[in-house]
Amino acid sequence: MNNSIQKKIWTLAAIVLFIMATIWIALTYYNQKTQDRYNDILQRYLRMNEVTAASQQMITSLNNYLLKPSPANLTILDESRESILRAKNEVYMLRNADNAFALTSYMNLIDSLVETTDRSLIFQSEKETEASTQAFDEATRISKYISEMTLTLIDTELRTYDRFYRGIIEQSKELKELGIWLLLLITFLLAVFTYWFSLSITRPVLKLTQAAKELSRGRFDLEVEVESNDEISFLAKMFDRMRININNLISEIQQKAQLENELQQNKLLLQESQLRSLQSQINPHFLFNTLDTLSKKAYLEGAEETSDMIVSVAGLLRYNLKRLDRSVTLYDEVKVMRQYIDIQKARFTERLRLHMDIDDSCLHVQIPGLTLQPIVENAVIHAVEPEEEGGNIWFRVMDGEDRITIEIEDDGPGMTEEKIQSILEEHAVESGGHSTGIGFSNVVKRLRLFYGLEDVIDIESGSGRGTKVIMKIPKTRGIESYDKAPDRR
Amino acid sequence: MRKIVLAVLGIICLTLCYFTFLSADKAFRSDWQLPQTAASGQTQHRLVLITQELDTSFWDRVGQGALEQARKDGASLEVWGSYGRNQEEFLKKIEIAIDSKVDGIIVQGLDSEAFKSLTKIKAAFYGIPIVTVANDVPMAESLRRTYVGSDQYAAGQMIAKQLIADMGQAGNVILLGDTYQEYYQKQRLAGIQDVLQDYPDIRTAYEETEATREQVIATTKDLMNRVPDADAFIAVNANMAEAMLHEIGRRSRIEPYHVYSFDDGRDSETLFAQGKLDGMIEQSPEQMGALSVNLMMQWLRGETVPLEMDGYLTEIRMAKAMDAR
Numbered sequence: 001m002n003n004s005i006q007k008k009i010w011t012l013a014a015i016v017l018f019i020m021a022t023i024w025i026a027l028t029y030y031n032q033k034t035q036d037r038y039n040d041i042l043q044r045y046l047r048m049n050e051v052t053a054a055s056q057q058m059i060t061s062l063n064n065y066l067l068k069p070s071p072a073n074l075t076i077l078d079e080s081r082e083s084i085l086r087a088k089n090e091v092y093m094l095r096n097a098d099n100a101f102a103l104t105s106y107m108n109l110i111d112s113l114v115e116t117t118d119r120s121l122i123f124q125s126e127k128e129t130e131a132s133t134q135a136f137d138e139a140t141r142i143s144k145y146i147s148e149m150t151l152t153l154i155d156t157e158l159r160t161y162d163r164f165y166r167g168i169i170e171q172s173k174e175l176k177e178l179g180i181w182l183l184l185l186i187t188f189l190l191a192v193f194t195y196w197f198s199l200s201i202t203r204p205v206l207k208l209t210q211a212a213k214e215l216s217r218g219r220f221d222l223e224v225e226v227e228s229n230d231e232i233s234f235l236a237k238m239f240d241r242m243r244i245n246i247n248n249l250i251s252e253i254q255q256k257a258q259l260e261n262e263l264q265q266n267k268l269l270l271q272e273s274q275l276r277s278l279q280s281q282i283n284p285h286f287l288f289n290t291l292d293t294l295s296k297k298a299y300l301e302g303a304e305e306t307s308d309m310i311v312s313v314a315g316l317l318r319y320n321l322k323r324l325d326r327s328v329t330l331y332d333e334v335k336v337m338r339q340y341i342d343i344q345k346a347r348f349t350e351r352l353r354l355h356m357d358i359d360d361s362c363l364h365v366q367i368p369g370l371t372l373q374p375i376v377e378n379a380v381i382h383a384v385e386p387e388e389e390g391g392n393i394w395f396r397v398m399d400g401e402d403r404i405t406i407e408i409e410d411d412g413p414g415m416t417e418e419k420i421q422s423i424l425e426e427h428a429v430e431s432g433g434h435s436t437g438i439g440f441s442n443v444v445k446r447l448r449l450f451y452g453l454e455d456v457i458d459i460e461s462g463s464g465r466g467t468k469v470i471m472k473i474p475k476t477r478g479i480e481s482y483d484k485a486p487d488r489r
Numbered sequence: 490m491r492k493i494v495l496a497v498l499g500i501i502c503l504t505l506c507y508f509t510f511l512s513a514d515k516a517f518r519s520d521w522q523l524p525q526t527a528a529s530g531q532t533q534h535r536l537v538l539i540t541q542e543l544d545t546s547f548w549d550r551v552g553q554g555a556l557e558q559a560r561k562d563g564a565s566l567e568v569w570g571s572y573g574r575n576q577e578e579f580l581k582k583i584e585i586a587i588d589s590k591v592d593g594i595i596v597q598g599l600d601s602e603a604f605k606s607l608t609k610i611k612a613a614f615y616g617i618p619i620v621t622v623a624n625d626v627p628m629a630e631s632l633r634r635t636y637v638g639s640d641q642y643a644a645g646q647m648i649a650k651q652l653i654a655d656m657g658q659a660g661n662v663i664l665l666g667d668t669y670q671e672y673y674q675k676q677r678l679a680g681i682q683d684v685l686q687d688y689p690d691i692r693t694a695y696e697e698t699e700a701t702r703e704q705v706i707a708t709t710k711d712l713m714n715r716v717p718d719a720d721a722f723i724a725v726n727a728n729m730a731e732a733m734l735h736e737i738g739r740r741s742r743i744e745p746y747h748v749y750s751f752d753d754g755r756d757s758e759t760l761f762a763q764g765k766l767d768g769m770i771e772q773s774p775e776q777m778g779a780l781s782v783n784l785m786m787q788w789l790r791g792e793t794v795p796l797e798m799d800g801y802l803t804e805i806r807m808a809k810a811m812d813a814r
Contacts, residue, residue, distance in 0.1 A: 026517075030516075030517065100533075100565065101535055101565045101567050102567075104535060104589075105535070105585075105586075105589030105590075105591065106589070108588070108589045108590040108591075109585070109588050109589050111590070112588040112589070112590065113588075141584065142588050145581075145584070145585045145588060149585070171515075171516055174512060174515045174516040175516045177512050177516075178509070178512040178513055178515075178516045181505065181508050181509040181512045182509055182512075182513075184505055184509075185502075185505040185506060185509045188501060188502065188505055189502070192498060192502075
């Protein structure tokens with residue numbers, strides 16, 4: 001797998017090598033065969049010629065011996081006899097159907113030559129010079145016949161092997177032709193194979209290139225697919241994995257960016273509300289001191305109720321200034337809400353009727369500051385103020401499994417569906433007259449940000465049947481960032 | 490598109506493969522086997538037919554008959570010889586045949602000392618049987634085993650009788666013979682003369698000449714000068730017929746003359762076909778060849794020992810110009 005391209009290249013090289021080796025071996029074999037045949041043919045001629053030479057040699061040595069019968073010359077004569085007999089045996093190998101007759105004659109001629117020579121020697125030893133000379137003459141004649149017969153035999157050979165020689169020439173021509181055809185075939189096959197082979201390497205690369213191009217254009221959703229079994233496919237798989245990882249990272253970054261955006265919005269909202277509260281607290285210490293003085297003066301003058309009310313106003317004001325950017329306990333919130341109700345009671349007297357049903361065990365939960373007061377205020381503004389008869393407000397805190405349910409209900413004219421929708425979708429619907437300057441939608445936003453939950457607040461209402469705001473506060477907070485975000489200021 | 494390309498590539502590949510294999514088959518198929526060495530030649534009897542007149546139609550036919558018979562009898566036979574009565578070459582061939590220790594020699598007889606010494610002494614020394622064919626040399630002089638061929642004496646008689654039948658019982662006959670008279674020519678002449686001497690009105694003029702063309706022409710000229718009223722010509726040596734006829738034709742028309750010869754000359758058949766010869770003795774060359782080989786084989790195998798001393802005669806017949814036309 002990891003050296004697959006190398007393997008492919010090796011395969012190509014091996015195939016080429018194999019083809020070349022095969023051709024080389026075939027040609028060498030063929031060449032060798034032809035060479036052997038040539039050698040055989042040459043051998044035939046050489047052997048025949050050898051006989052002629054040997055016979056002439058024999059006559060010469062016989063002549064020398066007859067002229068000068070020395071042991072040395074006799075040795076030479078014996079040697080030449082040996083050589084001619086050897087040549088005769090070699091010639092015997094050359095027999096074939098066409099020259100059987102001539103060759104037998106030829107060999108018999110050689111025998112005759114040897115016999116005649118021997119006869120000449122015997123006559124010589126018996127001092128019959130004339131007979132010896134006659135035998136020598138005969139031997140000379142036979143030697144001449146041998147020469148002639150050699151020529152005749154070679155002539156026969158040529159005729160016998162004529163077709164054979166022509167065959168050789170013909171075949172060497174055919175071999176040339178074969179060479180050309182073979183060259184064409186191999187060239188063609190190699191071209192096709194190389195094309196196919198290079199395609200098998202370049203096609204995946206091309207696909208990979210295209211995939212990379214798509215990625216560089218920012219399209220991370222296209223799968224990288226490469227059908228091959230080599231390194232390229234491995235590369236492609238890795239590339240695909242990288243694409244998936246990048247894709248995941250990008251979506252994560254997008255989520256984070258969204259979160260950041262929300263935090264930013266939260267910050268802006270806080271700033272806005274604080275700015276508003278600042279506008280209304282020109283000199284808090286002066287105001288608190290004045291209120292204290294007023295409360296004490298009212299008490300001294302016997303107006304105890306007035307004194308209490310002023311204390312409530314002062315407490316509410318202080319809370320409003322201090323606790324806006326902090327989470328507080330539900331207990332604190334309820335306390336502030338009571339102070340607010342006390343103040344409003346002084347205004348509306350019997351027209352404002354508050355019914356409270358609080359599970360004390362739930363009062364420790366954390367809650368954003370100034371969340372209950374604006375909602376209660378909202379109920380007072382819409383359900384109590386316009387009515388001549390006044391109105392009832394129910395405030396309930398109930399324990400749940402993992403959430404605490406806070407309900408604020410009034411029996412006012414209620415809200416339209418569109419109004420509810422616009423509040424829940426956090427569209428800032430500014431309605432003046434809020435004591436703290438914090439509207440309903442601001443509360444909704446802060447609650448959602450604080451808990452990181454969408455369903456933390458719900459409104460049930462209809463025209464003519466009152467409004468019920470339900471908050472479901474988790475006992476433990478989901479997101480901690482709310483606390484820290486304002487600290488960054 | 491892709492399919493078409495693939496198909497074209499496939500076709501090209503197949504074509505190339507086909508031609509390559511065709512070529513390889515041609516180049517590597519080794520039908521050029523060397524002729525096998527024959528072991529059977531050993532047991533065959535080796536015979537040689539030797540003649541002085543290779544490439545004449547007469548001797549070609551003898552050779553044919555002999556070769557055919559040799560094949561039938563399982564002997565190997567070669568026809569050797571010299572061209573145009575070259576005696577020296579002829580004798581050399583005989584000597585080679587003897588020195589090559591062939592099993593039998595069938596030879597055109599030559600009535601010369603050298604021939605006789607070769608056959609009588611050398612061949613006998615090596616124990617090689619000799620059969621004369623077509624032309625005989627007497628047994629006593631050549632130690633031949635037998636003779637196969639025409640009865641030359643009878644042939645002479647036949648030609649003489651034909652002459653009398655054609656010419657009538659009176660006239661002048663010119664006989665042309667060889668200075669170097671061979672045995673078979675002597676016999677022919679004897680046959681002719683034996684017949685003609687019974688007719689007193691027929692006068693014969695016999696002249697001998699050398700076998701060269703110039704000599705024959707000169708002698709013919711001389712004869713015609715001496716015997717201007719000649720009626721008939723007989724060329725005892727068939728090879729002289731052409732030159733003789735040439736000379737006669739130069740002087741006058743050939744038709745009135747009765748011209749006879751034998752069929753073993755170089756131009757015999759041509760002359761006869763042209764109608765220049767009135768009569769020609771036709772022998773049986775194929776039969777001679779076949780019979781000689783057959784007899785030689787019989788002798789070698791020991792089936793007929795000894796062979797008939799006087800020889801085995803083959804058919805002769807008189808071919809007249811009428812037949813040819």
